[in-house]
Structure formats: C-alpha cells, structure tokens
Amino acid sequence: MTTHPHPEDHAPEHAPRMQWAKAAPEVYKAVYALEVASRKGLDPTLVELVKIRASQLNHCAFCLDMHTKDAVAAGESVERIVLLGAWEEARHFYTEKELAAIELTEAVTVLTDGFVPDEVYERAAKHFAEQELAQLIALIATINVWNRFGVATRMAPGHYQAGSHKA
Template sequence: MSHRMTFWSAVPAFYQAQLKLTMAAKKGLGDAVLAELVVLRASQLNKCAFCIDMHVTNLREAGVEARRIDLLPAWEEAGDLYSERERAALAFTEAVTVLTEGAVPDAVYERAAAQFDEGELAHLLGVIVAINNWNRVNVTVRQPPGAEL
C-alpha cells in the first residue's frame, strides 16, 4: 500500500488543533501510561500501523514491561497484568472505538465511572475521541509507520 497524501501538512491548522485536543485530554487524565495503553488499544482496533508503532515505542521508552504491551490485545485474558482501573479504561476504549451495539453499554460506562471521577472520565473519553480521530485520518491516507507528520 502506498501513502496517499500528506494530510497533516496540507491542513496545518487542523494538525495544530488536533495536537492541542490530544494534549488537553491527556493532561487532564494525569496517568501517562494509562493514556498510552488506551491510545495503543484504540489504534490496534482501528488497525492504524502508524499509531501502533508510535505508541508501542512510547510505552517502551516509558519503561512499561514488554508483556503488558504484547498482551494488550488480550487484556481481558491477561489476569492481573492490568489493574482494575486499566481494565475499566480499556473496556471503555473498546466500547467507544467500536460502538458494536450502536452505543456504549451501561455496564461498561458504569465500570469506568466507578474507577474515574467525572473529570477523569471526561478526559479519558477525550483521549479516546482524539486517538480515533488520529487513527481515521492516518488509516485513510495510509500514513506509514515512523513517517514524519
């Protein structure tokens, strides 16, 4: 597959706005590793090679254990490798990203709301929305892993 367009440089104001959106959402979440796990999981679901490459690299550089990165696609089966807070965030990420049932199920929302206060949950949702935006653009334009934006 070949790279289709240089979207981010073609719309620099959009790129800057997307960066600000992402930084604002992550800042309010507070936990950088949790945010990276969430964006990696959404990127895996969306099959965004560019973002998967970036966020795996970020997690490795942050010193996250390789098993936690490697087993992320199977987090539900990974036992206590992920905290309850992380599992709630990952379930919420999957529900918001995939929208399989056309909505985020109440049980998934309530599980996340039990682990995050309202402000944190709003920022978590913001992180998920932001990465899905990045993913959709990068998958559409076939942004190659490791490329400059």
C-alpha cells in the same frame, strides 16, 4: 533461526496517500490541541495503553508504532503491551482501573451496538472521578481521530522515534 526484515529495509506495503498535516495544517493544529488537552490529569501509562488498544482496533499501524515505542520509553513492559490485544484473557497483568479504561476504549472505539453499554460506563465511573472520566473519553475520541487520519492516508509506520512527538 528466523530473521525478520527491519522497516528500514523495505518500502511500506502502500505508499502514503498524502501528507495530511501539510495539506490541512489548521486541522492538524486543532487535533493536536485536542490531544494536549485530552491528556491532562491522566496517568501517562494509562494514556499509552488506551492509545495502543484503540489503534489495534482501528488497524492503525502508524499509531501502533508510535504509541508502543512511547510506552516502552516511558517504562511500560513489552509483556503488557503484547498482551493488550488479548486483555480479557490476561486481566491479571492490568489494574482494575486500567481494565475499566481499556474496556471503555473498546466500547467507544467500536460502538458495536451504536452506544456504550451502561455496565461498561459504570465500571469506568467507579475508577475515575467525573473530570478524569471526561478526560479519558476525550482521549479515546482523540486517538480515534488520529487513527482515522492515519488509516485513511496510509501513514507508514517504522520511522517514529520515541518521544519525538510529545503532546
């Protein structure tokens, strides 16, 4: 039987570089306000799927730890969370609306070609009313902001408790 270490048993690979929320409290408060505003009117399950997918793409372990725990606590299945990294091969686990949001999340997060392809935007626009689509884009932009702070400052995963930081 293989045993895996618990986060509490080991120090993080890299020590956090700083406590950015304490070093720049006004920035933290502004991003948090953006977080609260960006979630309005969006399905909470969809919110967590978007945050998890962007965090996977950005390699933000802290945000992955947080949002997978929050998703499970909100009733999301572990199966759908695990398969999110391979959503294109596991499309049948997600609704068409979720797939459109996940695809838009990838396009906005990665910006591979320097823009969001028209067909990706149009697919999302079919499933989201204009105001809801604006909220979704704001949500994607916001998790990317959080991810960049998390990755740049090496925020350590493993100690977040689900629901302890609700927006």
